[in-house]
Amino acid sequence: MDLKIATWNVNSLTVRLPQVLNWLGEQQPDILALQETKLTDPAFPTLDFANAGYQAVFSGQKTYNGVAILSRLPAVDPVTDLPGLDDPQRRVLGATVGEVRVVNLYVPNGQAVGSEKYAYKLDWLEKLIAWLQTELDRHACLVVLGDFNIAPDDRDVHDPTAWAGQVLCSEPERTAFRRLLDLGLRDTFRLFPQEERSFSWWDYRAAAFRRNLGLRIDHILASPALATRCTACQVDKTPRRLERPSDHAPVIAEFTAPTDL
């Protein structure tokens, strides 16, 4: 059986729950990582997902942030913090699902280059890189996915000139992303030919989605052993076209089962 793994920043799971449930029914992923659930843990709609055939682990907070992993198989050995970072913001959720170690990330946005939030983002990324080095040592099959809030390359930006040096595109952020790849992680989206101007996020303002003025900031990275089994990766723009959408579209990667090797 192949393995289908997806990520989706839903920008409030309360608002988007019906869309997520519909999408799970249509796409039937094995694993879905959610970001910006904006829910405390007691408010998480565990039963709705159970009725849809999915287990859930989650790390949430009120109003901001919040991450969750939905999976067909149980998710075990959860981790909710970056080592060395004492942080109330709920942005990290690691768990093991079957043979795969899953690390779900909601990377800080960074607000503006030079701001306090930008410094926090770069520090956060430093701690992430150090931790993922150890995770790669521990887990041959590792997927690191989520909202990275980094457009890795000019190809991932609708207007690279306008965005040059801006937050989400700045060199320090891109260097941090490159260091993730230097650890051995592969950007599964770039393992395959893709349409030009493929993005995963479009601002709510200025009719950005209709004009395809977006960025590719949601990513699915895979360890070497898992990347060799990757058969596809694409953005599913369908939910972005709905009424009251998230500003992000889901990204889906598919992998052959280890027995298919």
Add this chain to the structure above:
DNA sequence: ATGGTGGCGCGGCCA
């Protein structure tokens, strides 16, 4: 257009 939209929650922050 120094704005624009959306979520949370009811003023202002965050994206």
